[in-house]
Amino acid sequence: MTRDEALFEFLLRLGDNTSILSHRVSEWIGHSPVLEEDIALANTALDLIGQTQLWLGLAGEIEGKGRTADNLAYLRDAWDYRNLLLVERPNGDFGKTMMRQFLFDAWQSLMLGKLLASSDPRVAEIAAKASKEVAYHLERSADTIVGLGDGTEESHNRMQAALDDLWDYTGEMFISDEVDEVLATEGIAPNAASLKAEWEELVGRILTDATLTIPAKSYAHKGGKSGVHTEHLGFILADMQFLQRAYPGASW
Amino acid sequence: MYAQMVKTSGNGVKARDEMSDNERAFQDRIDAGEKIEPKDWMPDDYRLTLMRQIGQHAHSEIVGQLPEGNWITRAPTLERKAILIAKVQDEAGHGLYLYCAAETLGVSRDELIEELHAGRMKYSSIFNYPTLNWSDMGAVGWLVDGAAIMNQVPLQRTSYGPYSRAMVRVCKEESFHQRQGYSIMLKMATGTDAQKAMAQDSLNRFWYPSLMMFGPPDADSVHSEQSMAWKIKINTNDELRQKFVDQTIPQIEYLGLECPDKTIAWNDEKGGYDYAQPDWNEFFNVIKGNGPCNKERLAARVKAWEDGEWVRDGLLAHAKKKAARVAAE
Amino acid sequence: MSNEWPLWEVFIRGQHGMSHRHVGSLHAPDGEMAIKNARDVYTRRNEGVSIWVVEAANISASSPSGKGPLYEPSNSKVYRHPTFFDIPDDVGAM
Numbered sequence: 207m208t209r210d211e212a213l214f215e216f217l218l219r220l221g222d223n224t225s226i227l228s229h230r231v232s233e234w235i236g237h238s239p240v241l242e243e244d245i246a247l248a249n250t251a252l253d254l255i256g257q258t259q260l261w262l263g264l265a266g267e268i269e270g271k272g273r274t275a276d277n278l279a280y281l282r283d284a285w286d287y288r289n290l291l292l293v294e295r296p297n298g299d300f301g302k303t304m305m306r307q308f309l310f311d312a313w314q315s316l317m318l319g320k321l322l323a324s325s326d327p328r329v330a331e332i333a334a335k336a337s338k339e340v341a342y343h344l345e346r347s348a349d350t351i352v353g354l355g356d357g358t359e360e361s362h363n364r365m366q367a368a369l370d371d372l373w374d375y376t377g378e379m380f381i382s383d384e385v386d387e388v389l390a391t392e393g394i395a396p397n398a399a400s401l402k403a404e405w406e407e408l409v410g411r412i413l414t415d416a417t418l419t420i421p422a423k424s425y426a427h428k429g430g431k432s433g434v435h436t437e438h439l440g441f442i443l444a445d446m447q448f449l450q451r452a453y454p455g456a457s458w
Numbered sequence: 459m460y461a462q463m464v465k466t467s468g469n470g471v472k473a474r475d476e477m478s479d480n481e482r483a484f485q486d487r488i489d490a491g492e493k494i495e496p497k498d499w500m501p502d503d504y505r506l507t508l509m510r511q512i513g514q515h516a517h518s519e520i521v522g523q524l525p526e527g528n529w530i531t532r533a534p535t536l537e538r539k540a541i542l543i544a545k546v547q548d549e550a551g552h553g554l555y556l557y558c559a560a561e562t563l564g565v566s567r568d569e570l571i572e573e574l575h576a577g578r579m580k581y582s583s584i585f586n587y588p589t590l591n592w593s594d595m596g597a598v599g600w601l602v603d604g605a606a607i608m609n610q611v612p613l614q615r616t617s618y619g620p621y622s623r624a625m626v627r628v629c630k631e632e633s634f635h636q637r638q639g640y641s642i643m644l645k646m647a648t649g650t651d652a653q654k655a656m657a658q659d660s661l662n663r664f665w666y667p668s669l670m671m672f673g674p675p676d677a678d679s680v681h682s683e684q685s686m687a688w689k690i691k692i693n694t695n696d697e698l699r700q701k702f703v704d705q706t707i708p709q710i711e712y713l714g715l716e717c718p719d720k721t722i723a724w725n726d727e728k729g730g731y732d733y734a735q736p737d738w739n740e741f742f743n744v745i746k747g748n749g750p751c752n753k754e755r756l757a758a759r760v761k762a763w764e765d766g767e768w769v770r771d772g773l774l775a776h777a778k779k780k781a782a783r784v785a786a787e
Numbered sequence: 788m789s790n791e792w793p794l795w796e797v798f799i800r801g802q803h804g805m806s807h808r809h810v811g812s813l814h815a816p817d818g819e820m821a822i823k824n825a826r827d828v829y830t831r832r833n834e835g836v837s838i839w840v841v842e843a844a845n846i847s848a849s850s851p852s853g854k855g856p857l858y859e860p861s862n863s864k865v866y867r868h869p870t871f872f873d874i875p876d877d878v879g880a881m
Contacts, residue, residue: 225536232530232539235546236523237758239766240792241554242813242824244523248547249827255540276535300769346823353776353816354769361772442531449534449592456650458534458592496866498851551828558812561794562866567814568791627811770816771790777817 212388213326214268215288216395218278219385219431220317221261222289225279227310228254229442230297239300246346250307253339260332280450284439291430292375294438298368301354301361305368308347312408313379315340316401325393348412355416362417369418377426379405385431459609459671459698460515460582461507461685471687488689493619496562504688505563510579511690512560512621513570518582519553521755525589526598534592541638542595548635552628559620575760583741584671586749587663593646593653597660599639601668601706607632608702609672609693617689640709647713654714661710662718666736672699674738704730793842795821796865797829800837807839818842 232251238244262275292310297303318340321333354361380402389395413420429435449458474482480499487494494500523546530546533539557567573579584602589595610632614625646657673679673695685691703722710717721734743749792814798807810829815821821840830836846865 229531232543235530235543236520236527236550237762239762239769240814241520241550241557242815242828243769244550245547245554246824246827248543248550249831251543252540252547255536255543259536276537279536280534300766349820349823350773353820354772356779357772357774357776358768360768361775364768445531448532453650453652456534456653458538458645495851497848554813554828555811558794561812564866566791566794624811767790770792773820774790774792774816777820780817 207384207388209388209392209394210268210270212385212392213329213394214265215385216389217261217265217268217329218288219290221258221265221275221278222287223293223310223314224254224261225258226287226289226439226442227293227307228252228258229446230293230295231303231307233297234300234303243300250343250346253336253343257332257336257339260335264328264332280447284435284443285433287430287433287435287439287443289430289435289439290375290378291427291436292372292378294430294436294442295372295375296438298371299364301364302368302371304347304350304354305365305372307343308351308412309372309376309409311340311344311347312412313376313401313405315344316404316408317396320396320401324395329394351412351418352416355413355418365416366418369413370421373421374425374427377424378428378430381426381428381431383431459606459673460518461511461682461691470681471683485687488617488687492617493622494617495619503684504690507685507688507690508618508621509560509563509565511685512556512563512618512624513565513573513579514581516553516556516560516570517574517579518585519549519556521581521585521759522602523549523553524755524758525585525587525751526595528589529592529595532592533595538595538642545599545635545638548631551631552624555624555627556621559618559624562620571763575756575763577747577756580745581755582671583744583749584667585755586744586752587667588750590663591656591659593642593656593660594664596639596642596646596657597664599635599637600643600709601639601661601664602671603632603635603639604706605668605671605698605702607636608698608705612692615689615692643713643715647715657713658715661715665718666740669699669702669733669736670738670741670744672696672702674741675735678738700730703733707731792816793844795825795840796843796846797821797825798839798841799825799829802836807837812843815840 228251231247231254234247235244235251238247258279259275262278266273266275266278290310292306295302295306315337318333318337321329322337324330324333351365355365356362380399382398386395386397386399390397390400410420450456472481474485477485481501484494484500484504494504526542526546526549530539530542533542557570560570561567570579574581584605589598607629610625610629614622614629616622616625643657643660646653646660648654676694676696679695682691682694686694707717707722719734721732723732724730725732744752747753793816794812795815795818796812797810799810800807813821813824813828815824818840822838825838825840826836830838843865848865
């Protein structure tokens, strides 16, 4: 695998993560528990769309076939998508949504922290912009986890259920493959496995404050990074891509 | 507009010699253009009318998230998606500013929400119509926000300070809403045949309901003279509706679309367009609950509120625990 | 409504060293969350602003100036909170 091939794959992973997660988060707008959350979640969704445009935009440039961020987002089928399975998980209740957000934010903030030092200046530049936003996302989602985990008995139970449900989707974040190896060698991006210890420490601290228990047994569902997704992604894309697919060639 | 049918009081405006000293002094302040602030003396009717009008204005913004929110996940490009999310987010923000203004009158946001969910307070009729194609995002921004702006700009001069300040903030943010709607219409109207047909379809469905937003004709309206005297209402329904029509017809022509009202004709004498009234029976039916989306809109808001109760309670409980821990140190 | 989130007044200092200005209010369970909410609602997350939040109930306010019937002698809170006003069913024909 060449450097550019690996980089293209990696950028799709980053951009598809933010694209699908933003899509999920945006489903809450107008339906959140409180007005201030509608506004905050909208900010998160907006930040993630901005990051999607940057990552997928650069991906298209690297690929060199003239595909724009929109082309990549709206005209690839699920088997070409490279996001983590975690971000396509259904929203569930608010607790599940925020738990998914927190587990991802923690990973994303560590990843972006490493990418600030990427040997590819374009990657470093995007990481610099995104990391400010993600630092805020993490602050907010971590606070929510603690607030709800250590809230009422009901909120605690729901957060524990959310953690139990999503934990098996976090392992995928740290599974390295050839893409990671090539990029680590080039100094462009860290090896996926190298983030694990830090992530576990960060997440463990917050979950302890939240009085939540990490599941004893875990399994790492995977496949997203190689295009083998859960049944959910197809429905997400059917929604997202409908207009572009039904009216091909139209300009919006 | 948000007091589409609010009666101030049954009996029209009081004559000065029938007013108490307080009422007269109050009216003098209003006539002099002074702002009334939360701690000032005010007639009960003034307070209650404002509570209802501002509250319903707030409810309209919140419910108004839903018809556009309906298309967020289906927005056809990343850019359009971002713009639509930002617009709906603004609506949430406007609701928030307005609830805060209403709260200065002695009611809480939660109480107002309960009134809405129980059906005792209403929201603008327009949000009971469905959004059926992407062009509707254009029509809503262009026509619905356009009508709202027409009403909100003069309300910046309303007599109640917190409401007036909320309107100033809202108007500043509103400027991009109508433009984004019109830009969608333009793109659609000059696009493929299918897109143009969608744009025409949107206009066909949203024209008359937008006219209804201004409320029934002045001749048929419940007494709004008191609201006008108190500067809670600045223009009459017909004044605003005429202004809206006059502003919008050239915009329709520019798009190369046809107004569904085939009787539109320029009237030199009045310096404006003659236009056909919407079907006011439809309006009253929608207000009564028979609009296409009344049940779904309210159900969605009630569900969000009820499903979210554990979240609000959880975060509040945590805040109390934190405070207790700090106090114990 | 004992589980209502309290009301907070929000004051923001813009970027160029001016005083804090009152920009509006919002609801939050405590001061920390009020600041986060204020950041999301009133600044759309501009960097470098300073945000103060005060629980509305903790603000003491002067009475409106002026004599006679418009003068409220008590040194009360920012908002006059009279006894609870029911929104009567018959206000408004809706």
